[in-house]
Amino acid sequence: MAQRKPRINWQLEGVGKTFLEACIHELTLHGREGSSLKQASWKNVAEKLKQEHGFIADQRQMKNRYDYLKGKFSAWTKLKNKTGNAYNSVTNTFDFSEADWEIEIKSNKYVEALRRSPLAYPELCVQLFEGSSSHGFDSWGPSSTLPHPSEEVSDHNLNVVEDIECTQMEPPTEGASEESFVGSKNKRGPSAQDSKNKKAKIKRRFQHSTETIHRCFHEVLNAMMNFAREVIVPTSNNAITNISERHRKLKQIFPGAIGALDGTLIHASIPVDQQTCYRGRGKGECFQNVLGICDFDMIFTFVWAGWEGIAHDSRVLKEVAFNPTSNFPFPQPDKYYLCDAAYTNTRGFMTPYRNTRYWLADFRRQRALTKEERFNHAHAKLRNVIERAYGVLKARFPILKQMAPFPFSIQRDIVIACFAVHNFIRKCNIHDQLFMDFDENNMFSEIHGGESENEFVQDIEWGSHSIEYMNTLRDEIATQLISNVPN
Incomplete structure (x- = not known):
């Protein structure tokens, strides 16, 4: 030994x-x-x-x-x-x-x-x-009890508006990297003629000056933050949502489930000297980590954006849940959110069995056999609603996959605004092809929340009784599945 x-x-x-x-x-x-x-x-x-x-x-x-x-x-x-x-x-x-x-x-x-x-x-x-660890100082969500931190109008932002508008009118060449897009002005400032041409293009497109466009952009974005407070809100713990018959049957297996919780990585444009803590999952690109909760109708009931991409999902949940200003919607004692294995199985948060097949693709080759696998398969099919909701969101708003180089606080607000529009379309029952396309159980996202900051992976201090309670409940559901429910 x-x-x-x-x-x-x-x-x-x-x-x-x-x-x-x-x-x-x-x-x-x-x-x-x-x-x-x-x-x-x-x-x-x-x-x-x-x-x-x-x-x-x-x-x-x-x-x-x-x-x-x-x-x-x-x-x-x-x-x-x-x-x-x-x-x-x-x-x-x-x-x-x-x-x-x-x-x-x-x-x-x-x-x-x-x-x-x-x-x-x-x-x-x-x-x-400094610059290598996440802290979430710039994070915010529409449920916050604190006022929305508005961005000041600046000449820098005016230049960014010019760059964005002209980039949209003339797409960059294929293969352009984030670093070159973000750092181009640092290497060589635009000439006076370049700036003049940009402003002329914007003026022709919108029939207004760049100053007016910039001011209107920020007015609309601030209004969208107020709108987000109205449309991104928790649903009743007993609410009956407009879900398919298949998911209604799955919901009967998990009667206490009121939604699904997960983090997702959204592309971020970050200055080169600040990128270390935004590089999620070792991919080289920069991201912000966004925590979201949705109900079983793909409506987001909670969103908290702006954490650095390096932050692990479990740490983001811990920091947000115990932040008294976040107004986090803890479930009632007999209710819970469905989460993946990145989180702790404890009261209010039900996760799959670890070291057991879980992802839907894992069950395509072989059916679930043990009670743990049957539980994980049913859990994954119902929890998959948040993967599909994120899929709709990112398919609708391409900017979430290639963020424009606004100040980071503006990037965060753009993300929240996209969530708000997503909810508005779904809540108003607007006929929408994207929701129809993603309303299938076999569609799921490939990118999950940040997982590279391993030193910060800590279980939330829920207490042993809360963990024991949820472990027992999970075992009861798994036993019921193996006894009564066919695969």
């Missing part, structure tokens, strides 16, 4: 500072691999620690320390920037009451570490981690 490696003491004098400085040095020279350092860089950091302190640590131990400090820094940043916080910059501590600490700890386990000891060397942590 292999011997367990002894724990190492990162509190030894000078070790923590040397570790951070060495990581910053490697980051400056060689860049990142994902959200961490490259393998060769870890070897150099280990050698630096050994030379200066006789401190021996392997790559896994250093990576664990890096992830811990990154999580603690993220929690520190969030608390420090929180409105009305009691941060003392002299002592680098937070003057919270016990009740306030408990609230913050419930939503982020790293807050407990901050309560025990301040973040060491915050200036170095800023250099190392």
